Amino acid sequence: MRKVILYTAVSLDGFIAGPDDDLNWLTDPENPNPDPNEYGYLDFLETIDTTLMGYKTYRIILAMGEPFPYTGKENFVFSREDHPADGNPVRFISGDLPAFVGQLKQQPGRDIWLVGGGQINGLLLEAGLIDQMILTYVPAVLGSGIRLFGDFSGYSRFSLQKTELLSGSMVQLIYQKNET
Numbered sequence: 280m281r282k283v284i285l286y287t288a289v290s291l292d293g294f295i296a297g298p299d300d301d302l303n304w305l306t307d308p309e310n311p312n313p314d315p316n317e318y319g320y321l322d323f324l325e326t327i328d329t330t331l332m333g334y335k336t337y338r339i340i341l342a343m344g345e346p347f348p349y350t351g352k353e354n355f356v357f358s359r360e361d362h363p364a365d366g367n368p369v370r371f372i373s374g375d376l377p378a379f380v381g382q383l384k385q386q387p388g389r390d391i392w393l394v395g396g397g398q399i400n401g402l403l404l405e406a407g408l409i410d411q412m413i414l415t416y417v418p419a420v421l422g423s424g425i426r427l428f429g430d431f432s433g434y435s436r437f438s439l440q441k442t443e444l445l446s447g448s449m450v451q452l453i454y455q456k457n458e459t
């Protein structure tokens with residue numbers, strides 16, 4: 280079965296965005312324009328053919344003013360509202376999201392990238408649907424902002440598969456879901 284993989288950057292205190300959705304902390308002042316594959320990003324993209332994201336993350340991606348970055352993949356944006364097609368290669372999904380993602384996992388294909396953000400990560404963690412996490416820890420403490428798993432307050436356990444030091448300042452941790 281294809282895996283749902285949460286691949287994301289995290290602050291040392293567990294935030295994926297700072298106050299007011301700030302993402303400037305993601306830029307390393309020592310290495311402001313890294314080779315995109317330095318952190319294995321392009322290799323990771325080859326392993327997935329589907330992305331999942333919350334509507335807020337989608338809006339923030341669009342606000343960056345670049346062409347939609349995941350053209351060529353099947354992209355699902357979760358929202359409780361109806362949205363007309365906007366010209367980007369996305370489908371808006373509402374209703375029972377865990378059931379939707381559970382069915383998606385049964386279909387043939389490559390793995391599925393859970394892009395975020397916190398609300399959607401928490402919802403899918405709660406439903407036991409995250410199979411793997413690839414977390415890149417950025418050496419910044421943000422104090423407040425958007426938590427990795429939103430307001431998730433349950434318990435979930437993963438096993439460490441791999442650690443890697445990236446560009447001397449970040450650490451990438453790969454965790455696999457425990458079966459029990």
Ligand SMILES: NC(=O)c1ccc[n+]([C@@H]2O[C@H](COP(=O)([O-])OP(=O)(O)OC[C@H]3O[C@@H](n4cnc5c(N)ncnc54)[C@H](OP(=O)(O)O)[C@@H]3O)[C@@H](O)[C@H]2O)c1
Nearest residue numbers: 288295296300333334335336357358359395396397398399
């Ligand atoms: N560090 C990173 O690598 C990284 C990665 C991804 C995101 N982020 C950041 O994370 C932040 C966004 O995270 P977030 O937690 O605020 O929002 P989010 O999870 O991206 O999206 C929340 C939205 O998802 C929809 N949603 C939530 N539950 C739903 C349900 N049960 N059914 C249908 N739709 C549902 C709602 O959209 P509607 O309001 O339209 O109904 C809700 O407002 C942004 O700042 C983004 O930049 C950072």
